[in-house]
Amino acid sequence: MTAKLYTGAEMVVKALSALEVKYLFGYPGGSVLDIYDALFQQDDVEHVLVRHEQAATHMADGYARATGEVGYVLATSGPGATNCVTGIATAYMDSIPMVVLAGQVPTTLIGDDAFQETDIVGCSRPIVKHSFNCRRLEDIPNIIAQAAYIAKTGRPGPVVVELPKDILMPTHKAAFNIELDVQMRSYNPTVKGHPKQIKKAVKTIANAERLVVYSGGGIVLANAAELLTELVETLDAPVTNTLMGLGGISGTHKNFIGMLGMHGSLEANKTMANADVILALGARFDDRVTNNVKKFCPNATIIHVDIDPTSISKTINAHVPVVGLVDIVIEQLLAELKETNFQKNEAALKQWWQQIEGWRSVNSVSYVPPAEGGKIKPQQVVEAMYKITNGEAYVCSDVGQHQMFAAQYYPFAKPRQWINSGGLGTMGFGFPAAMGVKMAFPDSHVICITGDGSIQMNIQELSTCMQYGIPVKIISLNNRSLGMVRQWQDMVYGGRHSSSYMESLPDFVKLAEAYGHVGMQINTLDELDSKLEQAFAMKDRLVFVDVLVDEKEHVYPMQIRLGAIDDMWIKKGDKA
Amino acid sequence: MRRILAILLENEPGSLSRIVGLFSQRAFNIETLTVAPTDDPSLSRITIATVGDDKVLEQIVKQVNKLIDVIKITDLTERAHVERELVLVKVLAMNDKSRTEVKRIADIFRGAIIDIGKQIYTIELTGDADKIAAFIKTLSYETEIVEVVRSGCVGIARGEKALKV
Ligand SMILES: Cc1ncc(C[n+]2csc(CCOP(=O)(O)OP(=O)(O)O)c2C)c(N)n1
Numbered sequence: 107m108t109a110k111l112y113t114g115a116e117m118v119v120k121a122l123s124a125l126e127v128k129y130l131f132g133y134p135g136g137s138v139l140d141i142y143d144a145l146f147q148q149d150d151v152e153h154v155l156v157r158h159e160q161a162a163t164h165m166a167d168g169y170a171r172a173t174g175e176v177g178y179v180l181a182t183s184g185p186g187a188t189n190c191v192t193g194i195a196t197a198y199m200d201s202i203p204m205v206v207l208a209g210q211v212p213t214t215l216i217g218d219d220a221f222q223e224t225d226i227v228g229c230s231r232p233i234v235k236h237s238f239n240c241r242r243l244e245d246i247p248n249i250i251a252q253a254a255y256i257a258k259t260g261r262p263g264p265v266v267v268e269l270p271k272d273i274l275m276p277t278h279k280a281a282f283n284i285e286l287d288v289q290m291r292s293y294n295p296t297v298k299g300h301p302k303q304i305k306k307a308v309k310t311i312a313n314a315e316r317l318v319v320y321s322g323g324g325i326v327l328a329n330a331a332e333l334l335t336e337l338v339e340t341l342d343a344p345v346t347n348t349l350m351g352l353g354g355i356s357g358t359h360k361n362f363i364g365m366l367g368m369h370g371s372l373e374a375n376k377t378m379a380n381a382d383v384i385l386a387l388g389a390r391f392d393d394r395v396t397n398n399v400k401k402f403c404p405n406a407t408i409i410h411v412d413i414d415p416t417s418i419s420k421t422i423n424a425h426v427p428v429v430g431l432v433d434i435v436i437e438q439l440l441a442e443l444k445e446t447n448f449q450k451n452e453a454a455l456k457q458w459w460q461q462i463e464g465w466r467s468v469n470s471v472s473y474v475p476p477a478e479g480g481k482i483k484p485q486q487v488v489e490a491m492y493k494i495t496n497g498e499a500y501v502c503s504d505v506g507q508h509q510m511f512a513a514q515y516y517p518f519a520k521p522r523q524w525i526n527s528g529g530l531g532t533m534g535f536g537f538p539a540a541m542g543v544k545m546a547f548p549d550s551h552v553i554c555i556t557g558d559g560s561i562q563m564n565i566q567e568l569s570t571c572m573q574y575g576i577p578v579k580i581i582s583l584n585n586r587s588l589g590m591v592r593q594w595q596d597m598v599y600g601g602r603h604s605s606s607y608m609e610s611l612p613d614f615v616k617l618a619e620a621y622g623h624v625g626m627q628i629n630t631l632d633e634l635d636s637k638l639e640q641a642f643a644m645k646d647r648l649v650f651v652d653v654l655v656d657e658k659e660h661v662y663p664m665q666i667r668l669g670a671i672d673d674m675w676i677k678k679g680d681k682a
Numbered sequence: 683m684r685r686i687l688a689i690l691l692e693n694e695p696g697s698l699s700r701i702v703g704l705f706s707q708r709a710f711n712i713e714t715l716t717v718a719p720t721d722d723p724s725l726s727r728i729t730i731a732t733v734g735d736d737k738v739l740e741q742i743v744k745q746v747n748k749l750i751d752v753i754k755i756t757d758l759t760e761r762a763h764v765e766r767e768l769v770l771v772k773v774l775a776m777n778d779k780s781r782t783e784v785k786r787i788a789d790i791f792r793g794a795i796i797d798i799g800k801q802i803y804t805i806e807l808t809g810d811a812d813k814i815a816a817f818i819k820t821l822s823y824e825t826e827i828v829e830v831v832r833s834g835c836v837g838i839a840r841g842e843k844a845l846k847v
């Protein structure tokens with residue numbers, strides 16, 4: 107019996123179904139119509155039609171962040187593919203596993219400036235983990251399997267697969283062969299930490315008197331939150347999270363000293379600055395954390411654990427580098443601590459914690475509530491949101507002041523609960539990301555916390571939500587301005603609000619209604635809780651809550667530019 | 683410091699562009715770059731001569747290694763190695779005097795005259811970067827250089843050590 111033969115388009119879909127792909131986020135066009143035809147004739151893979159390809163990438167990204175699985179995108183050649191670029195870059199900066207299938211003009215026309223031809227592999231080269239120019243239909247299944255494997259292993263990241271139209275068309279067929287157990291001679295992601303380095307790390311930890319654990323998005327990506335908590339409790343060390351690492355340890359854990367960095371807590375930044383040993387776990391010493399690298403923690407011995415060797419000693423020199431998957435390395439550290447009969451240095455710990463409590467008592471992450479009848483403070487909205495959702499919601503953020511308020515005032519109990527574009531800072535990310543999360547977890551509260559600026563960067567997806575019934579809750583902290591820009595202009599540019607004021611904002615309530623959803627506006631503090639409760643009670647409806655907040659509020663604390671990590675403004679005109 | 687990096691990678695479309703792209707994206711320096719398939723046609727070998735301090739070099743090696751289709755990278759300059767570059771030089775050889783001089787210099791440097799035109803000699807020479815620089819400089823004292831093409835350097839470790847899969 108001869109093997110059944112398939113078209114390239116059928117192979118694409120069959121490969122996705124072999125990989126157990128549930129959702130494919132995309133938008134059709136000439137070069138991928140054969141794939142759409144193949145999708146139409148099966149039920150394994152559900153296609154979700156967005157309204158803009160950028161949103162497809164963010165939806166896949168949100169889905170991936172919440173589930174830990176690979177997110178899949180399909181776009182046509184040319185403009186469809188280039189519309190994905192921002193989403194690919196967003197996923198790349200935050201190490202999110204994603205596969206983007208992009209159509210291409212027929213191989214016979216490549217290079218001719220054919221209609222809707224762009225070299226998407228070239229365009230995306232600096233922002234992908236890897237990419238494939240697929241040129242033969244027989245290669246399609248294994249290229250897709252390899253793309254998925256590369257996307258999710260090691261340090262995860264986006265992978266682009268370019269599929270020319272002529273290898274997808276019904277004119278050519280071939281047998282379908284796929285190797286799901288991918289082996290590549292050129293790619294073996296290191297997994298275990300080197301035993302010698304583990305020993306060195308534990309020795310350094312055991313001799314520390316002022317240890318701090320600084321953990322990042324790697325903990326979330328590696329599902330290492332429980333291990334991190336165990337390690338922190340074993341050492342009784344203070345632990346701080348990066349913006350990407352929030353939820354890596356519960357935000358209410360007694361050892362948690364808050365987020366660090368530009369808008370981190372004073373205690374987190376002070377603890378870093380005064381530590382004698384910094385244990386960095388799945389974090390990359392980003393410039394939004396370190397502030398001026400030349401002034402960064404000069405007295406600390408740095409142990410840096412990361413799956414990606416390029417992250418180690420890139421910006422800050424590591425004294426004890428450990429390359430490995432962070433979950434496995436923490437297990438190794440715990441085993442070695444046990445092996446060497448680690449005993450806490452109680453006296454040193456007591457002193458260290460006393461010092462930290464001193465910084466904590468400044469209560470740097472705080473705000474002044476409005477006077478009677480005054481405008482709602484944005485922080486109050488986040489606090490109300492936290493209360494009503496029991497701290498259990500998925501919170502997907504856009505970019506701006508609202509993002510920082512959410513990070514500061516919603517203590518995340520679990521990893522993957524906090525979803526934001528930390529590395530690229532992509533306005534327009536939050537809403538489609540929330541949609542992807544809601545598709546993965548339809549029974550959970552999923553919030554998109556956004557601003558009047560950001561929400562308009564992908565607002566068209568209100569239509570997608572209607573089509574597929576995706577009842578996310580959009581909470582817009584409407585300050586009638588590009589708040590974060592305005593804050594910098596207030597602080598650095600003499601209060602000249604150049605193009606940071608949003609004139610002619612739409613009526614968001616009516617806009618939501620026009621798309622068939624529920625719109626709500628909150629103007630005063632006394633209706634904040636009740637209206638939010640109402641919104642969350644509408645489980646099956648998308649509710650757009652437009653909250654008018656105080657436009658003058660700034661995000662504090664804030665690092666002083668070019669200073670050390672702990673040089674901070676606590677509030678307006680008040681230095682730490 | 684000048685370094686010579688040898689890279690073994692999958693011989694696939696796009697592999698080279700990823701290397702070149704990486705260098706420009708991260709503002710790493712490329713002095714010379716050569717690429718060709720190895721005895722195993724599924725593999726390419728790239729030699730890059732670059733300059734940078736230790737920190738930059740560490741990043742270059744790590745970043746190149748991180749590319750999915752790179753199998754191995756090694757810094758040849760860390761150990762004993764042989765470095766060679768091929769140069770073809772076209773010079774004016776208008777009269778007996780200059781012809782004799784050019785021939786003499788070529789002989790001293792163990793170069794070979796590989797083509798002769800009416801008033802032009804073309805010389806081929808291999809050597810390391812210093813030798814080639816010295817050769818071109820010496821020639822320029824005696825005659826006018828019309829055209830120079832250099833292959834970029836290739837290198838290999840001395841002794842047992844080999845860069846292979
Ligand atoms: C796509 C994109 N363009 C520009 C920026 C620069 N930027 C950062 S925050 C911000 C303002 C965001 O305004 P809004 O969404 O209303 O949030 P707010 O700061 O007011 O809470 C801008 C323009 C960005 N991060 N992303």
Ligand SMILES: [Mg+2]
Nearest residue numbers: 557558587589
């Ligand atoms: Mg705003």
